[in-house]
Amino acid sequence: MKESKIKVAVYGYGNIGRGVEAALSKCPDMELVAIFTRRDPTSIKPRGNNIPVFRACDVLSFKDRIDVIILCGGSATDLPVQTPELALDFCVVDSFDTHAKIPEHFSNVDIAAKKGRKTAIISSGWDPGLFSLIRVYAEATVPNGETYTFWGRGVSQGHSDAIRRIEGVKDARQYTVPVQQSLDAVRSGSNPSLSVRDKHIRECYVVAEEGADLERIEREIKEMPNYFADYNTVVNFISEEELRRDHSKLPHGGSVIRSGSTGFEDENNHVVEFSLKLDSNPEFTSGMLVASARAVYRMQEEEIYGCKTLFDVPPSYFHPMTPEQLRSKLL
């Protein structure tokens, strides 16, 4: 075991960056040594005193003082560039969550990390992340069955942003809500066929500009392709005051459910369910990112280089206890 703490840096100080700072304060084996930002460093006020803030462009001069960098930017434009770039010189962790682009991102990060003899974990968090792990274990255990994923009730930042881009909208919050009857049907083990519309409702809280055409806004939301058109969507207009009072948090959650059968005649049914109820989506995601930073550090110590996902890492690497302690206490 290492006697000094694992030195972690945060790259990007938004919701996830703040969550990582909070999560590290709960891990006695790790410490936050630096925050990097593309904004003016003096404009950043970390919660912890004495956490130095630096310009993102100066990160390379910290090569020997950081064990792992946790990248806290967005998946659309930040991480596809930043993670491969930093993986050349640092061990890194990110929460890249554009499912369709994971293979490409993995390959870019893998090339960089191997070149630099560094270790990276991408797409850590809860989906992709813990939910993905459950899909693998449950499918491996019960190969004959179906896996369902439900998200919510929780705030989707992407859908909230999409509403905000509509003319006449001042602010908005969108909740993804699983359809209870569909959840119940899946939990019963009946393996129903469910369309996109069957699984989730989209519940929108919108603050309109004064005098805006509410009917047009509602129509534009409901007809928006990809985001809303395939769902039953409910639009509620509320005041700015109500939005602040009732919708300022970022709760989320969901369930992965696998239902399948075993036996020579498929006579026995099994339902495996993993569910999350989270008050703060970014803080829970940050918890997994920090555990992944611990895993990355340990792999680098063992000279295991390149890009990894949670599928490639032994579970014990994420936990502060030793394998012996884990076997005697948690097995």
Add this chain to the structure above:
Amino acid sequence: MKESKIKVAVYGYGNIGRGVEAALSKCPDMELVAIFTRRDPTSIKPRGNNIPVFRACDVLSFKDRIDVIILCGGSATDLPVQTPELALDFCVVDSFDTHAKIPEHFSNVDIAAKKGRKTAIISSGWDPGLFSLIRVYAEATVPNGETYTFWGRGVSQGHSDAIRRIEGVKDARQYTVPVQQSLDAVRSGSNPSLSVRDKHIRECYVVAEEGADLERIEREIKEMPNYFADYNTVVNFISEEELRRDHSKLPHGGSVIRSGSTGFEDENNHVVEFSLKLDSNPEFTSGMLVASARAVYRMQEEEIYGCKTLFDVPPSYFHPMTPEQLRSKLL
């Protein structure tokens, strides 16, 4: 990837052995090549035709024809002897479930497997097994919290056996039943302190010998130390016919729930729950044993030797897909 199938043998043909046979029939990358038994081989009738049955004492002569042996004996007396013995000459998997003795068993199997350059996974199944994995991941993600495990509703074979040993009892079935109010309290995130009695009820169905003293039997069950004395126990006397009709299956299940908080002031709560509803405890356990045999085979191919638990094995090793397929389909 291997072109031929992974050759698996079953050692012991009880409920788990039959479950493994059924589970292997669902895995196109694996095949059951032999069953070993301490009984007379001609007395064993495998479900699959053409599965040869051999004497357990002849197993060593099959050294070059088997990739992995799945041990299907009991944890009390079979596995502590058999797993280390076979690990000298074969890759092995077992479901050793005496939690307190896992460190000793691990060490015995590890010494043998390393000596023989073989790979072993012990204590695979759902508890120990999938439940243990959830404890590790959830605790690593939310370090500040409590983890609770509830079992049932399901048949406990150990408790059923204990009742059968009482004088005047012809047959018995014991269900472990979680206390709903306690489950609800834990799910609410209130982190209650729960005694053994608060968490589970023991529900017994007993067939008595004709003329037996029912009051004495009920008293002896309820006062039995370790098994029943610390629980609220309900005893129902039923007929042999009712036992056969209503209690012939071996359902089980349960939940691991971690509830904890994040944030600088622990202001955000999170509830992580993993739950199982199983029609057949031995068949589900067998599913995990078979997936573990796949993992053991892959580790041996990579010259990773010694004893492992699920904590030491990357999740992808259990699943038939390649890491690339897993990343694009399940992450």
